[in-house]
Amino acid sequence: GDSVTQMEGPVTLSEEAFLTINCTYTATGYPSLFWYVQYPGEGLQLLLKATKADDKGSNKGFEATYRKETTSFHLEKGSVQVSDSAVYFCALGGSARQLTFGSGTQLTVLP
């Protein structure tokens, strides 16, 4: 079945550092790929998505590229801020509107 493997956390960075959170997936067909972010006490917010190979999703300085050859969708940001502290989830979606999530990566950014 479909699965998502996500970089183990927690990740602690200083403000303005470069961020990479690794995500690889196993799926049949050509799923859409997503990154969601969860702030404390809140639900999930869609951060970015990509629907086909070589698509790049981007939002709020975050980027991720759909790499079919390596089945990866790594999240990157060039300069993190304290406000980026949250839990990040990689997910893949199929035709049945059932998202399969990774285990989440806790990011803490220190001033």
Add this chain to the structure above:
Amino acid sequence: KAGVTQTPRYLIKTRGQQVTLSCSPISGHRSVSWYQQTPGQGLQFLFEYFSETQRNKGNFPGRFSGRQFSNSRSEMNVSTLELGDSALYLCASSPPGPNTDTQYFGPGTRLTVL
């Protein structure tokens, strides 16, 4: 446009009771999905409804059920609560059209079973 709303935000129940959670999707969204989030199991899919019909179901016991109304609002019910049902329950809605696989989540209902 208002986002997905869920009520109540917090619930405390005791073992053996039942509970009903409510979700109102984004206006115009007809698909509603439910997920359970726990520290041990992460985010797990419960079920998905479209036009009042359950189209997809995750691997949960029959104690977990749901329904959708003609206005697309959805409810989920958990009967005979167990301690392990303590979790954050998230509802998500999906738009019609080309972005139909994109899900927008509500704030969740935090259920504590004592």
